Amino acid sequence: MCPIERSAADSQGSGLILIAFAPMTDRYDDLQASYRRCLRQGHFIERIYSRFMDSHPEIPPLFAGTDFSRQSMALRRGISSAIAHAAGSRLAERTMLAMAQVHGALGRAPVPPRLYPFWVDSLVAAVAETDPEFTPRLGQRWRQAMETTTAFFIGHH
Secondary structure (H helix, E strand, O other): OEEEEEEEEOOOOOEEEEEEEEOOOOOOHHHHHHHHHHHHOOOHHHHHHHHHHHHOOOHHHHOOOOOHHHHHHHHHHHHHHHHHHHOOOOHHHHHHHHHHHHHOOOOOOOOOHHHHHHHHHHHHHHHHHHOOOOOHHHHHHHHHHHHHHHHHHHHOO
8 A cells, every 4th residue: 555645734723644545556568568578489378278288187187078279268358357357457357256156166168266376387497488578576476466366266166
């Protein structure tokens, strides 16, 4: 939270300082830039899926019969929305809710909450492999943003 000072007069006319707290917003511009660099490499989305599939034996069956060309486009949009959601974008809220419902217990592609950490790990590892400007700090930032989104999904499971 970031303090904002405002002056006001009380009923006796004396000066009064009010301090209100406005939420600090992190727009994750560094993640958007990193994401663009990753996409320019041409195989980023495939690296995420490859790592994710190899990360836990329960994951490959979740993708049985998946059209990966469509799924890759969905993930591409989903990552952009996830970054925007983590940054507090009200515009991304509807998209995130729809995605959470798809992956919720009653959705058409349910994901057990215990598997979300494997997805975050796979994404961050793919960023580390693909973004030529990757740093451990950037990896932490990716993790922070994606854990905000996966917590939202778990909350709607």
